[in-house]
Amino acid sequence: MIKVDNVVKTFGGFRAVDGASLDIKKGTITGLIGPNGAGKTTLFNVIAGVLSPTSGTVTMLGDDITGLPPHALFHKGLLRTFQIAHEFGSMTCRENLMMVPGNQSGENLWNTWFGRKRIADEERALRAKADEVLEFLTIDHLAEQKASQISGGQKKLLELGRTMMVDAKIVFLDEVGAGVNRTLLNTIGDAIIKLNKERGYTFVVIEHDMDFIGRLCDPVICMAEGKVLAKGTLAEIKANEQVIEAYLGTGLKNKDKVGA
Amino acid sequence: MDLLNAIITLTNFVIVPAIAYGSQLALGALGVTLIYGILRFSNFAHGDTMAFGTMVTILFTWLFQSWGISLGVFPTALLALPFGIAGCALFVLLTDRAVYRFYREQKAKPVILVIVSMGVMFIMNGVVRFIIGPDDHAFGDGERFIISARTFRALTGLEEGLAIRTSTGITVITAVIVVALLFWFLNKTRTGKSMRAYSDNEDLALLSGINPEKVVMVTWIIVAALATVAGTLYGLDKSFKAFTYFQLLLPIFASAIVGGLGSPVGAIAGGFVIAFSEVTITYAWKKVLVYALPDGMGPDGLVQLLSTDYKFAVSFIILLVVLLFRPTGLFKGKSV
Numbered sequence: 001m002i003k004v005d006n007v008v009k010t011f012g013g014f015r016a017v018d019g020a021s022l023d024i025k026k027g028t029i030t031g032l033i034g035p036n037g038a039g040k041t042t043l044f045n046v047i048a049g050v051l052s053p054t055s056g057t058v059t060m061l062g063d064d065i066t067g068l069p070p071h072a073l074f075h076k077g078l079l080r081t082f083q084i085a086h087e088f089g090s091m092t093c094r095e096n097l098m099m100v101p102g103n104q105s106g107e108n109l110w111n112t113w114f115g116r117k118r119i120a121d122e123e124r125a126l127r128a129k130a131d132e133v134l135e136f137l138t139i140d141h142l143a144e145q146k147a148s149q150i151s152g153g154q155k156k157l158l159e160l161g162r163t164m165m166v167d168a169k170i171v172f173l174d175e176v177g178a179g180v181n182r183t184l185l186n187t188i189g190d191a192i193i194k195l196n197k198e199r200g201y202t203f204v205v206i207e208h209d210m211d212f213i214g215r216l217c218d219p220v221i222c223m224a225e226g227k228v229l230a231k232g233t234l235a236e237i238k239a240n241e242q243v244i245e246a247y248l249g250t251g252l253k254n255k256d257k258v259g260a
Numbered sequence: 261m262d263l264l265n266a267i268i269t270l271t272n273f274v275i276v277p278a279i280a281y282g283s284q285l286a287l288g289a290l291g292v293t294l295i296y297g298i299l300r301f302s303n304f305a306h307g308d309t310m311a312f313g314t315m316v317t318i319l320f321t322w323l324f325q326s327w328g329i330s331l332g333v334f335p336t337a338l339l340a341l342p343f344g345i346a347g348c349a350l351f352v353l354l355t356d357r358a359v360y361r362f363y364r365e366q367k368a369k370p371v372i373l374v375i376v377s378m379g380v381m382f383i384m385n386g387v388v389r390f391i392i393g394p395d396d397h398a399f400g401d402g403e404r405f406i407i408s409a410r411t412f413r414a415l416t417g418l419e420e421g422l423a424i425r426t427s428t429g430i431t432v433i434t435a436v437i438v439v440a441l442l443f444w445f446l447n448k449t450r451t452g453k454s455m456r457a458y459s460d461n462e463d464l465a466l467l468s469g470i471n472p473e474k475v476v477m478v479t480w481i482i483v484a485a486l487a488t489v490a491g492t493l494y495g496l497d498k499s500f501k502a503f504t505y506f507q508l509l510l511p512i513f514a515s516a517i518v519g520g521l522g523s524p525v526g527a528i529a530g531g532f533v534i535a536f537s538e539v540t541i542t543y544a545w546k547k548v549l550v551y552a553l554p555d556g557m558g559p560d561g562l563v564q565l566l567s568t569d570y571k572f573a574v575s576f577i578i579l580l581v582v583l584l585f586r587p588t589g590l591f592k593g594k595s596v
Contacts, residue, residue: 050463074469086464088457099457100468104450107471109478112449119450162468 001026001170001202002047002078007056009042016042018226019056024170029196029203031217031234035247039226040206041083044172048080049073060170077169079162083178083206085155089148093139093158096147097130098123100165126165133161137191153184160191163201170202171195177209185209189216210234222247266551268420272409273547278532278539280428280497283435286531287490288508289515290442290524291483293593297459297522298479299360301373306487306512308384311505312351313488314495315392317344318399325401333403337492338430344492349484355380356480364476381506388502397500400427420551427496438489439528442482446524451478459522507572511538514575518582520593529590534575542568 002024009017017039024030032040045051047058052067059065065073088096104122111119134140137157142150147158156176163171173192177185189212195201207213213220213234220237222229224246230237237243288310295303303309320340330336359380363373405411406429409421446452458465458475466472491505498504515534519526543564550558566573582589 048467050466069472070463070466071469071471074467080467082463086461088460088464090456090460091453095453099453099465099470107451107454107474109451109481112445112451123450166469 001061002204003059004043004047005057005059007043007046007058008054009039009046009051010054015226017046017053020223020226020228022221022228022231024202024204026202027196027200028218029192029205029216031213031220032204032206032223033208033213033220033237033247034223034229038223038247040223041174042226043223044080044174044204044206048078048172074166077167078172079166079168079170080172081156081159081163081174081176083174085152085159087147087155087158089146091147092144093134093147093150094127094130094143096158097133097161097165098126100162101126129165133164136164136194137161138187153180153188156180156188157184157191160188164195167199168201170204173203173205173207175206175208177207177212185212192216262419262551265418265420266548268418268422269548269551272420272422274539274543276422276424276428278536280431281539282532282535283431284490284494284497284531285508285511285515285535286528287435287438287486287493288512289519289527289531290439291486291490292512292516293519293522293524293527294479294483294486296516297593298455299364299373299476300462301370301377302513302521303483304374304377304509305355305381305384306483307505307507307509308381308388308502309348309352309484309487310491310494310508311388311500311502312384313344313348313484314491314500314505315388315502316347317341317488317492318392318397318495318500320344321399331402333426334430335400335402335426335496337399337496341489341492345485345488348488349481352480352484353477355384356476385502385506392500392502394502397495399500400496402426425497427493431493431497434489434493438486442486443524445482455479510572510579511535511575514579514582517579517593518589520589520591522593523589523591526589526591526593533590534578537578538571538574541565541574542571 004020004022007017007020008015020039020043034040042051046053049065049068049070049072057064057066060076060078063076065076065078088099091099104119108115131140131143134143137160139154139157139161142154147155150158160173160176176188180188192203192205193216196203205213205217218233219231220234221231222237222240222243229242229246230240232240288306291309292303292306295301295306317337317340320343321337324330324336324339329339331339359376360373363376368376403426406424406426407422409423412423413419413421446456454465454470455475455478457468457470458472462472465475494505494508511534515530516527517530518533519528519530545563546559546561549563
C-alpha cells in the first residue's frame with residue numbers, strides 16, 4: 001500500500017528522520033510506537049506531504065508520491081489526523097464534515113452564480129452523508145454545535161469523521177488517544193475497527209497507550225532516533241531488547257509490568 | 261436656541277460626510293482584513309491597489325465619455341467599474357504570480373510578506389503615476405445633487421440647508437450592496453466557506469482536500485473588486501490623486517485593526533468608528549453650538565479640536581490606543 005524507502009528529513013543539522021524504511025500492507029492497522037522525539041510525527045508529515053523529505057522516496061500503490069502537496073494526496077485517498085485535534089472553529093460540526101471533499105463544483109466562482117442547482121444537489125448529498133457519519137460516531141447531537149465548543153475527545157471523533165466523508169484508502173492517525181478518556185477511547189477504537197473491517201480502510205496509528213495498540217494493531221513498528229527499530233506483533237516488540245532499551249525502559253526489571 | 265437648525269447643520273456637515281467616508285473606509289478595510297485573514301499578512305500595497313483599480317475605471321470612463329456613452333443622471337464611472345475591477349484583478353493576480361507565490365512556497369514569515377508588500381506598494385505607486393500622472397483628476401459626471409441645499413431650504417423653510425450629493429448616495433447604496441454580497445458569499449457559498457476554512461486552519465484545510473492556490477486566487481479577485489469599488493467611490497466623492505490613495509492606507513489599517521484584523525464585521529464597524537472620529541474631531545462646531553445653546557451662550561471661537569490638516573493624527577491615535585489596550589480589536593480578530 002505505502003512503501004517508505006530510506007527517508008531522511010533534517011532540520012538544520014538535526015536528523016529527525018534518519019533513513020527510515022517501512023512497508024504498510026493493505027487492510028492492516030499498523031501501530032507506530034516509540035519515545036518522544038523518535039521522528040514518528042515527522043515521518044507522518046513527510047508521508048502526508050506536509051514536509052518534503054531531504055532524501056528518500058514514498059510510494060503509494062506503486063505511484064511515487066514523494067513531495068506531493070497534502071490536498072493532492074487527499075484526492076488519492078491518503079488522509080491524516082493531527083496529534084492536537086484541528087477543527088474549523090467558526091463552523092458547526094456538520095459544516096466541518098461538509099467541508100471535506102475538495103474540488104466541489106461550488107468552489108468555482110462561475111458555478112457560484114450560474115450553477116446553483118448542481119451545487120444544491122451536491123450539498124444535499126453531502127449533508128446526508130455528514131449526518132450519517134455523525135451518527136456512526138455517536139455525536140449526532142453535536143451537529144449544530146460550533147466545532148470550537150466541543151470537547152477535546154469529541155474533536156478527535158470529528159477528525160475521524162472527516163476521513164469517513166470520502167472513500168479513504170489509508171488513514172494516518174496521530175495520537176488519537178492523547179487526552180481522551182477511556183470510554184471515549186473505546187468508542188474511537190470501535191470506530192477504527194469497524195472502518196477497517198467494513199470499509200477496508202488501512203490505518204497507521206501513532207499511540208502511546210499500549211492497551212489501545214494491543215487491541216487494534218498488528219503489526220507494530222517501533223521507531224527510535226529517526227530509525228525503524230523493530231517490526232512485529234506487540235508481543236514480539238515487547239520482548240525485543242533494543243525496544244526495551246530505547247522506549248519501554250530498562251529501569252523496569254519486571255517485563256510483565258511494561259506497558260501496563 | 262434652535263434645535264432643528266442645529267440638527268440639520270450637524271447632519272449636513274458631520275453625519276452625511278462621515279457615513280460616506282466610513283463606507284469607503286469600510287470597503288477598504290474589508291480588503292485588508294481578508295488578505296490578513298486568508299493570506300496572513302498586512303498588505304501595505306492596498307492603498308495603491310485601490311489607486312490602480314480606480315485608475316483603470318477612470319481610463320474606461322474617459323473612453324466611454326469620448327464615445328458619448330453615459331448613464332444619464334448617474335456617473336459614467338459606474339459603467340466603467342466592472343472593467344476597472346477586471347483590470348485590477350488581472351494586475352493583482354499577475355503580482356501574486358510574480359511575487360507573492362514565490363514567498364508562499366518558501367513558507368515565508370508574515371513579516372517578510374509585509375516587507376514584500378511594501379515593495380509591491382512602491383511599484384504600483386510608480387505604475388499608477390506613470391500611466392495617469394500625479395495630478396488631481398475629477399471624473400464624476402451626471403447629476404451633482406440628490407437634494408441641493410437651496411432646494412432643501414425652499415422645501416422646508418429652514419435657515420440651514422441639507423445637501424446630499426449623488427456621490428454620497430451612490431457610495432452608501434453601493435457599499436451596502438457590496439457588503440451584503442460579500443457576506444452572502446463568505447457564509448453561504450462553498451467557495452466562501454473554503455476561504456473561511458483556509459483562514460480558520462490552513463493545515464486542516466489542505467488535509468480536507470481544499471486547493472490552496474484556488475483559495476488564494478479567489479481571495480485576490482475579491483480583494484481587487486473591493487479595492488476598486490472603494491477607490492472609485494472615494495474618487496467620485498472627492499477626486500482622484502495617486503498620493504491621496506497612498507495616504508488612505510493609515511485610516512484603512514486603523515479601521516481594520518480597530519475592528520479586529522481578520523474579522524469582516526469588525527472592518528465595517530472600524531471604518532465607521534474612524535470616519536466619525538476623524539470628521540467630528542476636525543469639524544468646527546461653532547455653528548452647531550450657536551444653534552443648540554441658549555441665545556448669547558454660543559461660543560466665539562471655532563470650537564475645532566484639530567485642524568483638518570491633522571486628520572490622519574486621529575486615526576493614528578486611535579490605532580495606538582487600540583493596539584495598547586485591546587490588540588485584538590472590537591470584534592476579537594487575530595492579534596497583531
